Amino acid sequence: MVHRLIEWSLRNRFIVLSLSIGIFIWGIFSIKNNPIDAIPDLSENQVIVFTEWMGRSPQLVEDQITYPLVTNLQGLPKVNYVRATSMFGMSFIYVVFEDNVDVYWARERVSERLSTITSSLPQDVTPQLGPDGTGVGHILWYTLDAPDLDLGEQRAIQDWYVKFALQNVPGVSEIASFGGFQKQYQVTVDPNKLLYYKLSVPDVITAVRANNNESGGRKYEVSDIGYIIKTNGYLESIEDIQKIPVGNQNGVPIYVSDVGTVQMTGEARLGIFDQDGEGERVGGIVVMRYGENAAQVIDDVKAKMIEVSKGLPENVKFDIVYDRGELIKESISSIRNTLIEEMIIVSLIVIIFLFHWRSALSIIIQIPITVAASFILLNAFGVSSNIMSLTGIALAIGVIVDNGIIMSENSYKHLSDRYHEWELSQKSKSE
Structure with missing residues (x-):
């Protein structure tokens, strides 16, 4: 031959x-x-399921969330094994598929199974799929250099402007924000006042939720002109929350301000991000999708950063702290x-x-x-x-x-x- x-x-x-x-x-x-990267991707073919149930102990999260999800996800086709971790207020489940399985087919199977078992979980608990990236998908870290803005304002810029813009770059799976304060309204109730007015904490929670809403009306015509009726009930300030009625006593309304205080503050943090020992910074992590060209994605993200910089406040700029492109x-x-x-x-x-x-x-x-x-x-x-x-x-x-x-x-x-x-x-x- x-x-x-x-x-x-x-x-x-x-x-x-x-x-x-x-x-x-x-x-x-x-x-x-051919895609270019510094190191080969040897991570497992897995789908991550993340569930948040804040304020609950790890054992309660394990019993009420992790165990039901793991037992149901183990029956999926072409699954090698299922790993899980329960911690304070959070549950992580790693569904590892066979190596020859398409990752998006696997994510679809997991999503279908989650839609059938959500009813067995506690109320207001919704499992979510993790990003379609790998263990080596962190290709770029950046921070915002904003000396004139506080950490809350920096985090707002990151979450509501920068993050949405960079997520549109082809090949980017997720922009994970870190650092700073996530602004929120906090209502601190006084137990003595609740006892005096014969109210409970759930009464306050229900009142606030019910008043932070907007509903539609109907359309009517006057002189051949159509008008649409709607109610604007979204809370926009501290004063709006303070004026929410919780109940009444002898015909006199009891407001939130009568049973507690309302303030604008940041969510409780478990850590900080310090850069070069010069103070806290706010930034994000660019996570790349499966099978993408790392070098091309990094170049596209940097080009998008130049475009996004034009809309940032004065004296605010990007500072890249980790760039796999150089490696x-x-x-x-x-x-x-x-x-x-x-x-x-x-x-x-x-x-x-x-x-x-x-x-x-x-x-x-x-x-x-x-x-x-x-x-x-x-x-x-x-x-x-x-x-x-x-x-x-x-x-x-x-x-x-x-x-x-x-x-x-x-x-x-x-x-x-x-x-x-x-x-x-x-x-x-x-x-």
Whole structure:
């Protein structure tokens, strides 16, 4: 079989040359389209289910949320195993699927199952799917350099302007905010006053929720002009909350201000983000989606930051504290230079070893064609250009030329023997 293949290649050199050129051109396009990253993504094929139930102990979260979810999610198809963690006010469930399962198919199966088991969970508890990213999806960290704004104002800018803008970048799964204060209205009730007015905390909660609402009316026409009736009941200030009636005593309304105090403050925090020991900062983490080109996503996010900066308040700018793009460029540049150096060194060794330029050329030309063809396979199997894959290609250069050297030496030996036999035959004929 091998002899016939070699014979066919020798008789159809133009076809073989055309196929080689076609594979090389295809490989060049594959190099340009291959995703680039610094490290390979070896994380498991998993879907994260996050459930929040604030104020509850880990044991209660385990019994009421984690256990029911885990027992129901274990029956999903193509699931390897399910891991779970319960903590104060939060539950994390990791559904690990088989490696060959499409991640979005897996997320759809988990979402379908969650829709059927939500009714068995406590009231007002809604499980949520985590971002469609991997364990190495954190590609960029940034903070807001805003010396003239307090932490609450910075967090508001991050949550209501910057975050929404950067989430629209292709390839971005999530913008996770950190630092600062999340502004909220807090109602601090006085137990003695509640006892005096014969009210309870649920009465206050129900009154506030019922009054922070807007409802529609109907449409009516006057003189051929249509008017729409609606009620505007959204709370907009501390005074609006203070004037909410909770109950009445002898026909006199009892307001929230009569049983407690209302103030604007920040949500309780479990930690802070300090940068370079110079004080707290507010920022975000850019999480990349599965299978995206990390280098391209980082460049797109940076370009979007320039656009977003035009709408920021005066003296507010982005400060990038972690950028995997720099690591990607340095890693790929180092491996690329090593690859080029190896190709040059191997080519020189082949020329010196064979000392026959036509034989050496037939071997050296295999190196760029094989390297380009390897990127076709990388794209076919969804492998990115990273330190591991490029290092493997660099290490294989020596193996690429081995077969060529052996075949050239073997061919040269047989041709020499045939030539020697031909010389002897010619000599015998002349005699």
